[in-house]
Amino acid sequence: MKYRTLFSVIGLLLSPTFAFGACSIANLTRCLDSVCGINMGANPAARCQYCGSASAGAPAKSQGMKSVTAGSAAKYTISDKELKKAPSDPGERYVWATEKCLEKMDACTTDDVTDNYDSLIEQSCKAAGIAANFANLAKKVGKEKSANSCSTEISSCLINSKRCSADYRNCEDDANFDKFFAECAVASQGCDAHTKDIRAKLLATRDSTLKNTEQILTNIVTAYQDARKKKLEGTRASCKDGSAKNSCVNAVCNNNMRHKCEVGYEFEKALAQQLCKFYDIACERLK
Numbered sequence: 001m002k003y004r005t006l007f008s009v010i011g012l013l014l015s016p017t018f019a020f021g022a023c024s025i026a027n028l029t030r031c032l033d034s035v036c037g038i039n040m041g042a043n044p045a046a047r048c049q050y051c052g053s054a055s056a057g058a059p060a061k062s063q064g065m066k067s068v069t070a071g072s073a074a075k076y077t078i079s080d081k082e083l084k085k086a087p088s089d090p091g092e093r094y095v096w097a098t099e100k101c102l103e104k105m106d107a108c109t110t111d112d113v114t115d116n117y118d119s120l121i122e123q124s125c126k127a128a129g130i131a132a133n134f135a136n137l138a139k140k141v142g143k144e145k146s147a148n149s150c151s152t153e154i155s156s157c158l159i160n161s162k163r164c165s166a167d168y169r170n171c172e173d174d175a176n177f178d179k180f181f182a183e184c185a186v187a188s189q190g191c192d193a194h195t196k197d198i199r200a201k202l203l204a205t206r207d208s209t210l211k212n213t214e215q216i217l218t219n220i221v222t223a224y225q226d227a228r229k230k231k232l233e234g235t236r237a238s239c240k241d242g243s244a245k246n247s248c249v250n251a252v253c254n255n256n257m258r259h260k261c262e263v264g265y266e267f268e269k270a271l272a273q274q275l276c277k278f279y280d281i282a283c284e285r286l287k
Contacts, residue, residue, distance in 0.1 A: 023108035025116050027076040032117050034077035035097035047124035051094035099186050150191035151198050157184035168206045239283030248276035
């Protein structure tokens with residue numbers, strides 16, 4: 001039995017408009033093998049052990065998480081760093097691998113994965129001497145979660161800074177929202193029954209957040225305008241009573257004149273007044 005049931009959400013939400021060009025099955029297989037076929041040359045059962053059935057047993061510890069990425073092929077494969085986040089359960093790992101590889105190869109679809117890679121897993125399971133029970137595995141991976149659990153999980157994923165972000169600034173466009181929501185829906189296994197309602201609620205939250213953000217920006221602009229107006233009024237008042245220039249003269253006297261413009265050193269005060277004459281020019285323009 002194929003894994004189509006595991007990928008139904010991504011198949012529905014990621015429409016063909018997201019795929020550009022033809023899918024390279026060779027590169028898609030290479031990508032999936034970097035997660036499911038680790039050390040496959042020495043272990044023919046690797047695909048079955050990593051992404052097929054727990055009945056095939058766990059890969060030898062000596063094989064670890066060593067990636068098959070190498071050279072120019074690395075752009076089509078999952079890095080060693082990313083592999084550390086891969087689930088250990090075979091079914092969950094296959095879903096995770098599919099999601100990651102479709103992100104790298106947007107011309108490919110979940111049908112390309114199931115049509116081409118399921119048979120490779122089945123062959124690997126035969127090499128391991130077992131008949132993989134894909135039906136039971138799909139049921140285990142697709143176990144439904146509660147609506148609240150799914151809502152929390154998908155929402156947390158969606159507002160990640162690499163996706164919509166908390167203020168939804170990266171998802172003002174519906175296409176971006178749909179793309180990121182699809183990624184999060186696929187990652188949240190067992191939420192198929194709640195996906196439609198969750199999407200509607202998150203879409204409403206996005207619209208409300210963006211509307212509030214616009215109002216906040218308007219308030220900020222208004223606040224700056226008011227502050228500028230008050231500052232201008234204060235400056236005009238200080239020009240009218242001469243306090244602006246007097247403040248400048250006092251500062252020059254105290255900070256730059258040796259005798260602080262004291263009595264007997266009127267030439268210092270006269271110099272300070274000349275240095276502050278620009279206040280006269282500025283105040284004249286503000287009238």
